[in-house]
Amino acid sequence: MSAVRCVNVSRIFRQGDLEVTGLDNVSIEIEQGEFVCLVAPSGGGKTTLLNAIGGLDEPDSGEVWVGDQRIDKLGKGKLAEMRLKNIGFVFQAYNLIPVLTARENVEFVMQVQGVPAAERRAKSSAILAEVGLQGLEDRRPAKMSGGQQQRVAVARAIVSEPTLVLADEPTANLDSHSADQLMELFVHLNQEHKTTFVIATHDQRVMAYARRIVRLLDGHIVEDIRQQAA
Amino acid sequence: MRAVGIISRLAWRNLWRNHRRTLIMIAAVSVGIWAMMFMTALMRGMVNDMVRDSVKSLPGHVQVHHPDYRDDPNVANFIAEPSGKLLAALNEKDVVGWASRVRVPAVVSSERESRSVTFVGVDPARERAISFVAADIDEGRFLEDRADSGIIIGRKLADTLDTGLGKRIVIMSQDPDNEIADRGFRIVGLFDSSLQALEESYVFTGIETAQQLLKIGDQVHEIAVTGTGFRNIDPLYQSVAAAAGPDLSTLPWYELDSYLGTMLGVMDGFVLVWIVVIFLALSFGLVNTLVMAVFERVREIGLMLALGMKPVMILGQVIVESVMLLLIGLLIGNLLAYATVVPLSGGIDLSVVAEGMEFFGASAILYPALEINDVIMSNVIVIVLGILASLSPAWRASRYQPIEAITKV
Secondary structure, three states, X not given: OEEEEEEEEEEEEEEOOEEEEEEEEEEEEEEXXXXXXXXXXXXXXXXXXXXXXXXXXXXXXXXXXXXXXXXXXXXXXXXXXXXXHHEEEEOOOOOOOOOOOHHHHHHHHHHHHOOOHHHHHHHHHHHHHHOOOOOOOOOOHHHOOHHHHHHHHHHHHHHOOOXXXXXXXXXXXXXXXXXXXXXHHHHHHHHHHOOEEEEEEOOHHHHOOOOEEEEEEOOEEXXXXXXXXX | OOOHHHHHHHHHXXXXXOXXXXXXXXXXXXXXXXXXXXXHHHHHHHHHHHHHHHHHOOOOOEEEEOOOOOOOOOXXXXXOOOOHHHHHHHOOOOOOEEEEEEEEEEEEEOOOXXXXXXXXXXXXXXHHHHOOOOOOEEEEOOOOOOOOOEEEEEHHHHHHHOOXXXXXXXXXXXXXXXXXXEEEEEEEEEEOOOOHHHHHHEEEEEHHHHHXXXXXXXXXXXXXXXXXXXXXXXXXXXXXXXXXXXXXXXXXXXXXXXXXXXXXXXXXXXXHHHHHHHHHHHHHHXXXXXXXXXXXXXXXXXXXXXXOOOHHHHHHHHHHHHHHHHHHHHHHHXXXXXXXHHHHOOOEEOHHHHHHHHHOOOOOXXXXXXXXXXXXXXXXXXXXXXXXXXHHHHHHHHOOOHHHHHOOO
16 A cells, blocks of 8 residues: 555645746655655755645645545644654754653654553653664753754654654754764664655755655656665 | 643743743732732722621611611601510521610700700610620710610710710600600710711610600510621521511611612622733733744744644643643732731721721721632632633644744744
């Protein structure tokens, strides 16, 4: 079964009289366990497509399916529930809630899901160790580096074992060493947990890790290639 | 319910994110609550004092009369002394005291002046328990028995009549046959009331002396009954009314003194208005604080929505934050009010403005009264209105589109 399926998805942004095409009849299918990069120059449509897949933005037309659920017509509450159960997010910045510690940030989604405290604690400890943040559980984001913060965000994205992780420019604010570490972590999690990763980026280093690269330009998919990952 | 823990934790920590702003708001809420409760305690104290003084100054809590007496306080509109069912009702445990009285309009004359007064014949033993006169004797003595032929008058009246203790005055009234009933009395006591009007308009003698003068046998004009408190007298009123029967007129104090009854109702309303007005002033600060807090956290709110937190949980988070702030303010405000009112429970001397106070029927010493009902009402109003005031910023926060909020600069 497909992890994600978009059928003729279009999204037009209006700013006064000006219309900007975000997506134009885009169709794409991503299988469970794939590691996909959406690549495009700024304004090319990669983030718009990512947001449509994540139910963060409603397309003007077309269908968006996550697993066997069509999500483009869901209400706010149902969309939130779908994201909570199925999708882990890693954003470019402002990924963490500043008043919560690393552990509490990781536990956030599980707590909203209603996972019991003991189970949350065990899972968050394990995942923080897995992303190399053992000993930093009680630090707040302001006391962590950008790379560490992104790792916490990744830990939070995968701790509740979603079927799909969506990452938007996850390495944009990281130095090359931290970026490599983060991507290796993604690959490891993809292989270990069979989680589907869809990453929007224009970072060549990130693309090197992907097994499938989908190129967009002006809201169209112009290339969809599979490659041997680094 | 599953997200209560995380909502509370986020609300609490966000509350202290800008601790200076939060502390200022808590201080404002605390002072507001303190002002609400302290002023309410002063007003309650004044009203309680007015009612107590008034009730003690003759009416009692419930009175029984001839049905026509209130409209026409004629000597002929008398009733029998309590007996049978009425007497049994007056001896119930919720009756603190009762007294029957002869009470008619009369003219009092000294050698120099005359004044119209209310001439009251009392049973001294019973009257001591329920009215002010015995305790307020300033000079001389109180009446000794039902047949005491001395007279007690107010100091103010004595000054007006240019008379004094030991001197003689003449009381003139009418008997049931419309014949003049008059006799001389020696002043055996002067009373000093907190209400000047009482000093000027009432004179007291033994009930049997009055009955004899007015030729009404052992009849009386009113039976005054005092219960345990002036606020909840309806059970007492109903019990006495039932025992007195339909042929007699039984009235509670708030109908006997409709001005005072209305005043009490107005004061209750005023307390409510006062609490709401203070809250409205507070609510501007509260809403501003919450709007700022939400505005500063737009991206986080977007993130939480993106991660799967439902809009209703965001709404709840802002409201819980507001409630936490209010609860801290309420706690401090309540403690402040308690700490301010308790040391003043011995009374605040307002003798500087005593004449003005007396105009309202209050005495010169004001006893603040912090009543549990007022405390509960203030706290509940602040919490309920606080939640209502928080709804707008909370609603706004919950309506953000996640991706727009996350990317907001």
